[in-house]
Amino acid sequence: MSFLKNLDLRKLPMQLLVASIITLSVSAIGMVELFGGRFVITGLFTMAQILFLGPTAFFAYRAAQEAPAGKKWQGMIKALLLGVGVGLVMVVFVWLAQNLDVRSIFINISPRLINILTFEHAGGATTLFIALVLSALAGGALALVPDKLRNALLVGAGVTLLVGLLSEILAERLRSLFGSQLSSAIIASKALQVVPAAVLFLLVAGISYMRQSGRIGKVGPTLKPSQTKIVRTALISLLLLVLPMLLGSYLTEVTNNIGLFFLMGLGLNIVVGLAGLLDLGYVAFFAIGAYTMAALTSTGHLGLAGISFWVALPICVAVAAMAGFILGMPVLRMRGDYLAIVTLGFGEIIRILALSDLMKPYIGGAQGILNIPKPMVGELALIRPEQMYYVILIGVAIAMFMSTRVRDSQIGRRWMAMREDEDVAEAMGINLVNTKLLAFTIGAGFSGLAGAIFASKLGSIFPHSFNLLISINVLSLIIVGGLGSIPGTLVGAIILVGLPELLREFAEFRWLAYGVLLVTMMLNRPEGFIPSEVIKRELHAGDEAEQAG
Amino acid sequence: MAMLEVNNIHTYYDKIHALKGVSLHVDQGEIVTLIGGNGAGKTTTLRTISGLLKPREGSVKLNGEDLAKYPAHELVYKGVSMVPEGRGVFAKLTVEENIEMGAYIDNDKARIERNKESAFTRFPRLKERRKQVAGTLSGGEQQMLAIARALMAQPKLLLLDEPSMGLAPILVDGIFDTIKEINQDGTTVLLVEQNASMALAIAHRGYVLQTGEIVLSDKADKLAKNETVQKAYLGID
Known part of the structure; x- marks a missing residue:
C-alpha cells in the first residue's frame, strides 16, 4: 500500500460537505423534480440526473486534481471516498423522505422527487448510491487524463449538453431550414437523439483536440496574417448579414436584445472600464434616448414633431450625450463609492421624473408614450425583428468602431491614466475635467442610441422599463465579460441577456443560475471571460511576482 | 531673478491653516531642499506650487509669471514636472x-x-x-x-516629494546620486525630504519648515551644522 503513503485528506471533508449540500439543495428546492422528465439525450439521461450527479463528479475531479504529481492514483481514492460520502448522504435523505413526513416544511420533497432520485424503481436507493460513486470515479478519472484530451472531452460534453438544453429552439430552426424529417431524426421530444448526440460529441471533441495539438490551421492554403484577417472579417460580415435568415424570428429577437445591451455595454465600458468612473445610473441615458425618440416621432397625442426615425436618431444621441455632460459636471470631484451613489440617484431621478404628475402632460406619466412609428426605409416599415436586426447591427458596428478607435487613441490613454491615479495623471499634463466629461458624454451617447432604437423597436415606452435593474445588468455584463474589453462585452451580453432568454423553460431557476454564475465568476475568474490585457495584469500581478521570485 | 518664487503663501484644508505664509525661492541650476518633520507642511507646499492646491493668499511665480491662472495639468507645459509622494x-x-x-x-x-x-x-x-x-x-x-x-x-524644474520614503538605505544613496546627476545635466530641483542629512548633502540651499512656517533657511552645508537642525532633524545631540 505504498501509494497510500502521505495521502492528504485534509480538504476532503469540506469538499464532501459542499458536494452534499449542493446535491441536497438542488433536490430539495424542486430543481430535480422539475427537470425529471426533461431528457437532454433521448432515453439516456435527463437534466435532473445531470443536476444531482454533476456536483459529485465535479468535486471528485477537484479533489483528485490536488493529488501530488507521481501519485495521481491517490486522486482516485479521494474521488471514491467522496462518492461514497455523498452516496450515503443521499441514501439517508431518500430513506428519511420515504419514512418521515417532511413535506409540511419542504414542500418540494415529493414522492415524484424520490422516484426520480431512485431511478424509478423499488430498491433504487442502491442504484442512486452506485450512480453517485460512479460519477465520482468518472470525475476522478478525468483528473488522470492528459490535459489536451481532458479539455477536448469537456468541450465536447459542454457543447453537446448546451445543444441538448436548447434542443427545442434548435428543432424549430432545423424544421424550417431542412424540413421536419431531418429535424426529428436529430431532435425528438425536446431532446437530442442518441446517435446525433454521439456524433456531435465526437466531432466537437475531435476538433478541439486537433486544435490544441495545432494540427488544424496547417490544413488549407497558407495565408499571410493580414490576408487571414481580411478573410476572417469577410466571413464574419457575411455571416452577420445573413444571420436573421438562419435564426428565424424568435432567435433574431433575442439577438436584437443582446445587440441593444451590447450597445449599452460598449458605452458603460468606456465610463467604467476605461475611465474607471463607477456609474450606477446608466439607465438614465437609455431612458433619455428612448423618451427623446418617442417625443420626436410619436404619432399619438404626445408626439411633438412627428419626424422620422432617421432624423430623430442623431438628435436622441445628442440629447443623451448632453445629459451625460450635464451629469458629469457636479460629479467631477467625486471618486469611487461617492460617485456610484450620486449616479445611482441620478438614474432614479430620471425614472421618477418620468413617472411624475409634473411631467405627465409631456411624457405621459405611468401610461408612457404610445404610437412610436417603426423606422422606414423608403416605403418599407421595419416591423419584423429580422428587419430591426439590421438597424441594431448598424448601430453596434458604429459603436464598436468608435470604441476601438477611441480606446487606442490618446483619449483612451488619458482615461486609463486617470483611472490609475488622478493626481499623477494631472501631473503628467492631463486635463482631468475634459477627460472625465468626455467619458461621461461618449458613454451616455451610446446608451442614448440604444434607448432610441429600443423605443422604436417596441413602439411604446413606459417608465417602468427604465429601472435600476438595467443599470445593474449592463454593469454585470461588462464585468462578467471582462472590464475594458470589447469582445468581452459581447460575450457578457450573450451570456447574461441571451442565455436567460433562451433558457425560459427553466423558469425561475435560470435566475438562480445567473446568480451562481456571477458569484463563481467573481471568485474564480474576476477578470471576466475575455479580459483586456491591462485588467488581467492587475488581477494577476501577484501571481507574476511569485513566478518572478 | 529666481526661477521659482513662492511668496507668502497661505494654504488651507477647509478650516485648517496648513501653510502660514511660506516664502522661498529656487534659482536656475540649484538643488533646493525643503526639510521638516511630519505634518510640517512640506507636501502641502509642493502641492500648492504644482497647482493641485490653491493658496488663499500669496503667489507662486515661475520666471516672473504668476502660476495662479494655470490649472495643475498645464504646469507641465510650463516646464514643471512633479514626482508625487x-x-x-x-x-x-x-x-x-x-x-x-x-x-x-x-x-x-x-x-x-x-x-x-x-x-x-x-x-x-x-x-x-x-x-x-x-x-x-x-x-x-x-x-x-x-x-x-x-x-x-x-522639465526645467523638477519637484520631488520624499523620494527616499520607504526605501532601503542602500537604495536611498542611489536615488540621491541620481538626483544630483539630473541636476548636473541642467535641471533645477526642488526636493522635499524628511531624510534631512541626505537631502542637505546634495542640496545647494535648504529651508526648514515647521508647522506651516519657514523657521530657517541657509546654505545646505551651514544648515547641516546648525545646532537646531542637528538636534531636531539629524539626530545629533
Missing part, C-alpha cells in the same frame, strides 16, 4: 508604458524615442524590466520609474 506609478501599465505616459504632452515621436533611450541609459534597471508591470517592481525601482517618467516631459 509615494511614487504613484501606474501599477497596471508596463515600465515602458509608464515612461511613455510621461511624454503625454510631447507630440514629437523622434524626441520621445530619444528621451526614452536616455532614461534607459540613466536607469539600466528599468531597461531590463521595460516589459514588466510597474506594480511588480521593488520600491526603489518604482521610485526610479517615477523620476524617469517625470523627466520625459523635459
Whole structure:
C-alpha cells in the first residue's frame, strides 16, 4: 500500500460537505423534480440526473486534481471516498423522505422527487448510491487524463449538453431550414437523439483536440496574417448579414436584445472600464434616448414633431450625450463609492421624473408614450425583428468602431491614466475635467442610441422599463465579460441577456443560475471571460511576482 | 531673478491653516531642499506650487509669471514636472508604458524615442524590466520609474516629494546620486525630504519648515551644522 503513503485528506471533508449540500439543495428546492422528465439525450439521461450527479463528479475531479504529481492514483481514492460520502448522504435523505413526513416544511420533497432520485424503481436507493460513486470515479478519472484530451472531452460534453438544453429552439430552426424529417431524426421530444448526440460529441471533441495539438490551421492554403484577417472579417460580415435568415424570428429577437445591451455595454465600458468612473445610473441615458425618440416621432397625442426615425436618431444621441455632460459636471470631484451613489440617484431621478404628475402632460406619466412609428426605409416599415436586426447591427458596428478607435487613441490613454491615479495623471499634463466629461458624454451617447432604437423597436415606452435593474445588468455584463474589453462585452451580453432568454423553460431557476454564475465568476475568474490585457495584469500581478521570485 | 518664487503663501484644508505664509525661492541650476518633520507642511507646499492646491493668499511665480491662472495639468507645459509622494506609478501599465505616459504632452515621436533611450541609459534597471508591470517592481525601482517618467516631459524644474520614503538605505544613496546627476545635466530641483542629512548633502540651499512656517533657511552645508537642525532633524545631540 505504498501509494497510500502521505495521502492528504485534509480538504476532503469540506469538499464532501459542499458536494452534499449542493446535491441536497438542488433536490430539495424542486430543481430535480422539475427537470425529471426533461431528457437532454433521448432515453439516456435527463437534466435532473445531470443536476444531482454533476456536483459529485465535479468535486471528485477537484479533489483528485490536488493529488501530488507521481501519485495521481491517490486522486482516485479521494474521488471514491467522496462518492461514497455523498452516496450515503443521499441514501439517508431518500430513506428519511420515504419514512418521515417532511413535506409540511419542504414542500418540494415529493414522492415524484424520490422516484426520480431512485431511478424509478423499488430498491433504487442502491442504484442512486452506485450512480453517485460512479460519477465520482468518472470525475476522478478525468483528473488522470492528459490535459489536451481532458479539455477536448469537456468541450465536447459542454457543447453537446448546451445543444441538448436548447434542443427545442434548435428543432424549430432545423424544421424550417431542412424540413421536419431531418429535424426529428436529430431532435425528438425536446431532446437530442442518441446517435446525433454521439456524433456531435465526437466531432466537437475531435476538433478541439486537433486544435490544441495545432494540427488544424496547417490544413488549407497558407495565408499571410493580414490576408487571414481580411478573410476572417469577410466571413464574419457575411455571416452577420445573413444571420436573421438562419435564426428565424424568435432567435433574431433575442439577438436584437443582446445587440441593444451590447450597445449599452460598449458605452458603460468606456465610463467604467476605461475611465474607471463607477456609474450606477446608466439607465438614465437609455431612458433619455428612448423618451427623446418617442417625443420626436410619436404619432399619438404626445408626439411633438412627428419626424422620422432617421432624423430623430442623431438628435436622441445628442440629447443623451448632453445629459451625460450635464451629469458629469457636479460629479467631477467625486471618486469611487461617492460617485456610484450620486449616479445611482441620478438614474432614479430620471425614472421618477418620468413617472411624475409634473411631467405627465409631456411624457405621459405611468401610461408612457404610445404610437412610436417603426423606422422606414423608403416605403418599407421595419416591423419584423429580422428587419430591426439590421438597424441594431448598424448601430453596434458604429459603436464598436468608435470604441476601438477611441480606446487606442490618446483619449483612451488619458482615461486609463486617470483611472490609475488622478493626481499623477494631472501631473503628467492631463486635463482631468475634459477627460472625465468626455467619458461621461461618449458613454451616455451610446446608451442614448440604444434607448432610441429600443423605443422604436417596441413602439411604446413606459417608465417602468427604465429601472435600476438595467443599470445593474449592463454593469454585470461588462464585468462578467471582462472590464475594458470589447469582445468581452459581447460575450457578457450573450451570456447574461441571451442565455436567460433562451433558457425560459427553466423558469425561475435560470435566475438562480445567473446568480451562481456571477458569484463563481467573481471568485474564480474576476477578470471576466475575455479580459483586456491591462485588467488581467492587475488581477494577476501577484501571481507574476511569485513566478518572478 | 529666481526661477521659482513662492511668496507668502497661505494654504488651507477647509478650516485648517496648513501653510502660514511660506516664502522661498529656487534659482536656475540649484538643488533646493525643503526639510521638516511630519505634518510640517512640506507636501502641502509642493502641492500648492504644482497647482493641485490653491493658496488663499500669496503667489507662486515661475520666471516672473504668476502660476495662479494655470490649472495643475498645464504646469507641465510650463516646464514643471512633479514626482508625487509615494511614487504613484501606474501599477497596471508596463515600465515602458509608464515612461511613455510621461511624454503625454510631447507630440514629437523622434524626441520621445530619444528621451526614452536616455532614461534607459540613466536607469539600466528599468531597461531590463521595460516589459514588466510597474506594480511588480521593488520600491526603489518604482521610485526610479517615477523620476524617469517625470523627466520625459523635459522639465526645467523638477519637484520631488520624499523620494527616499520607504526605501532601503542602500537604495536611498542611489536615488540621491541620481538626483544630483539630473541636476548636473541642467535641471533645477526642488526636493522635499524628511531624510534631512541626505537631502542637505546634495542640496545647494535648504529651508526648514515647521508647522506651516519657514523657521530657517541657509546654505545646505551651514544648515547641516546648525545646532537646531542637528538636534531636531539629524539626530545629533
